[in-house]
Amino acid sequence: xxxxxxxxxxxxxxxxxxxxxxxxxxxxxxxxxxxxxxxxxxxxxxxxxxxxxxxxxxxxxxxxxxxxxxxxxxxxxxxxxxxxxxxxxxxxxxxxxxxxxxxxxxxxxxxxxxxxxxxxxxxxxxxxxxxxxxxxxxxxxxxxxxxxxxxxxxxxxxxxxxxxxxxxxxxxxxxxxxxxxxxxxxxxxxxxxxxxxxxxxxxxxxxxxxxxxxxxxxxxxxxxxxxxxxxxxxxxxxxxxxxxxxxxxxxxxxxxxxxxxxxxxxxxxxxxxxxx
Amino acid sequence: xxxxxxxxxxxxxxxxxxxxxxxxxxxxxxxxxxxxxxxxxxxxxxxxxxxxxxxxxxxxxxxxxxxxxxxxxxxxxxxxxxxxxxxxxxxxxxxxxxxxxxxxxxxxxxxxxxxxxxxxxxxxxxxxxxxxxxxxxxxxxxxxxxxxxxxxxxxxxxxxxxxxxxxxxxxxxxxxxxxxxxxxxxxxxxxxxxxxxxxxxxxxxxxxxxxxxxxxxxxxxxxxxxxxxxxxxxxxxxxxxxxxxxxxxxxxxxxxxxxxxxxxxxxxxxx
Numbered sequence: 001x002x003x004x005x006x007x008x009x010x011x012x013x014x015x016x017x018x019x020x021x022x023x024x025x026x027x028x029x030x031x032x033x034x035x036x037x038x039x040x041x042x043x044x045x046x047x048x049x050x051x052x053x054x055x056x057x058x059x060x061x062x063x064x065x066x067x068x069x070x071x072x073x074x075x076x077x078x079x080x081x082x083x084x085x086x087x088x089x090x091x092x093x094x095x096x097x098x099x100x101x102x103x104x105x106x107x108x109x110x111x112x113x114x115x116x117x118x119x120x121x122x123x124x125x126x127x128x129x130x131x132x133x134x135x136x137x138x139x140x141x142x143x144x145x146x147x148x149x150x151x152x153x154x155x156x157x158x159x160x161x162x163x164x165x166x167x168x169x170x171x172x173x174x175x176x177x178x179x180x181x182x183x184x185x186x187x188x189x190x191x192x193x194x195x196x197x198x199x200x201x202x203x204x205x206x207x208x209x210x211x212x213x214x215x216x217x218x219x220x221x222x223x224x225x226x227x228x229x230x231x232x233x234x235x236x237x238x239x240x241x242x243x244x245x246x247x248x249x250x251x252x253x254x255x256x257x258x259x260x261x262x263x264x265x266x267x268x269x270x271x272x273x274x275x276x
Numbered sequence: 277x278x279x280x281x282x283x284x285x286x287x288x289x290x291x292x293x294x295x296x297x298x299x300x301x302x303x304x305x306x307x308x309x310x311x312x313x314x315x316x317x318x319x320x321x322x323x324x325x326x327x328x329x330x331x332x333x334x335x336x337x338x339x340x341x342x343x344x345x346x347x348x349x350x351x352x353x354x355x356x357x358x359x360x361x362x363x364x365x366x367x368x369x370x371x372x373x374x375x376x377x378x379x380x381x382x383x384x385x386x387x388x389x390x391x392x393x394x395x396x397x398x399x400x401x402x403x404x405x406x407x408x409x410x411x412x413x414x415x416x417x418x419x420x421x422x423x424x425x426x427x428x429x430x431x432x433x434x435x436x437x438x439x440x441x442x443x444x445x446x447x448x449x450x451x452x453x454x455x456x457x458x459x460x461x462x463x464x465x466x467x468x469x470x471x472x473x474x475x476x477x478x479x480x481x482x483x484x485x486x487x488x489x490x491x492x493x494x495x496x497x498x499x500x501x502x503x504x505x506x507x508x509x510x511x512x513x514x515x516x517x518x519x520x521x522x523x524x525x526x527x528x529x530x531x532x533x534x535x536x537x538x539x540x541x542x543x544x545x546x547x
Contacts (some may be wrong), residue, residue, distance in 0.1 A: 004445065013407075015404070015407040016407055039439045039440075039441050040409055040410065040411030040412065040437075040438060040439045040441070040442055041409040041411065041412065045409070045410070047358070085410055085437065086360075086362065087411070088360055088362075099438055131358075132314075135291075139289065139291070139315040139384045140314065141286055141315075141317075141318060141319065142313075142359045142360065143314065143465075144313050144314045144451035145312030147313070164447075165437050168433075168436040168437045169313070169359070169433060169465075170313060170315050170465065171311070171312045171315075171465050171507075171509065172465055172467070172508065172509050172510040173312065173505075173508040173509065173510060174312070174313060174508065175465075176510060196439050196440070213282055219546075228480070234440075235439070235440045237513070238468055238513035238514050238517065238530065239513065239517055241530040242514075242530045242533055242534050243519060244530075245530045246536040246537075246538065249534065249535075249538060251538055269517065269520055269521070272517070272521055272533075272534075272537065273521060275537050275538055276521065276537060
């Protein structure tokens with residue numbers, strides 16, 4: 001059975017008239033990495049909150065269908081960590097150094113002291129914030145705070161890691177590095193990432209889900225689900241966009257290239273080269 | 277309106293966020309302020325609009341030295357849209373939020389309608405911003421800032437967390453503000469998207485300036501590669517492609533690259 005399954009699931013926040021998720025059917029397997037993309041307002045963040053079993057804290061006007069998170073033999077739900085879109089709200093305000101902040105989640109899980117220290121250290125290395133260990137988390141820049149919250153989630157080694165736009169405030173070098181960290185975690189836990197960055201999707205996703213107005217409109221590997229319709233909902237790599245633009249000018253003659261989207265840099269470059 | 281920093285240092289406790297930096301941003305130009313996380317970008321913006329006062333050094337906006345004026349006086353020269361829109365938004369509906377700065381300072385509100393149209397907020401004017409999704413809140417905070425119609429307008433990571441649709445709205449807003457002759461400063465990590473609107477670059481690393489000057493001169497120089505690495509950036513993808521393809525000019529967007537490549541520059545883009 002899937003680790004998380006949504007069956008005909010709909011959710012409407014009490015403050016709004018339009019449902020955030022509508023008739024969603026979705027299975028997320030154990031140790032699978034899924035990227036959730038789609039335009040702003042399409043339901044990505046609500047899906048993340050639902051997968052983390054946090055929707056109960058919102059007053060709902062209506063919630064129908066079924067959301068099931070598979071329990072472990074002890075009866076508890078799967079251990080989950082989430083980095084929310086508004087990560088500023090996740091800083092504890094209870095710890096005065098970055099190291100303590102990163103360790104805080106593990107402390108609450110009742111781990112051994114040595115284990116906590118080791119994990120916090122590893123998580124800070126993975127997010128490249130070791131040099132900030134003694135700083136006050138409240139005095140950091142926005143991007144640095146985002147890394148601290150990310151490190152706190154990683155340190156807990158959850159069964160389900162949920163990241164809502166985890167790269168939004170990071171510099172490109174950090175984005176590159178974190179993509180590698182996530183690629184390394186792939187297959188070790190279930191990872192759900194709400195993100196529109198096509199490069200991240202290409203490097204870590206087992207599959208991509210596209211949401212539009214709270215409904216799933218595509219589900220599969222990126223190269224399989226791309227279409228003119230899908231293209232209006234997600235971003236594509238720069239080179240793919242160039243080939244698509246050339247195609248719209250009607251100047252790509254090669255019929256083998258005509259139908260499919262070129263996601264590979266080298267192949268896109270060759271195609272563009274032939275236009276010169 | 278020109279912006280000038282003269283040997284400006286700013287410290288938070290024992291940490292120097294900016295260290296003795298000097299630079300001049302010319303009037304009517306659009307500058308991208310870039311650098312790694314914690315390099316001092318947001319501090320630069322807050323010093324520029326007077327929220328922070330420098331620990332030492334001088335900051336000029338036009339002929340005005342910011343330390344001699346109150347924040348409320350500087351607000352009529354320089355408007356800043358914050359990194360976190362939730363730090364900025366407080367009104368009970370979108371129209372009130374966007375109009376607040378205008379009505380509060382008695383400034384000319386002529387930008388209200390064009391802004392609301394450019395950012396596609398027309399149907400949302402009566403909504404409560406706190407009940408809107410993140411991207412919409414971001415657009416509302418951007419609109420509220422630009423509506424002030426100040427000579428200098430600054431944006432802190434305006435496209436973070438936006439999908440392509442809203443990013444394009446923001447791009448159109450920058451075009452509009454450029455036409456109006458505004459001096460624009462944008463903090464961004466999204467070089468692939470933003471470079472096409474930039475005249476100049478201001479690049480920071482560890483609180484110090486690595487480059488300040490024209491975009492085209494920068495990417496044409498041998499210094500580009502090491503400075504980019506120092507600032508936590510990567511070579512922009514369109515530039516990488518245009519170099520690999522040997523285009524005559526460096527390109528910063530798909531339209532520049534492809535339309536240039538096939539000699540259709542200047543023609544309207546296909547849908």
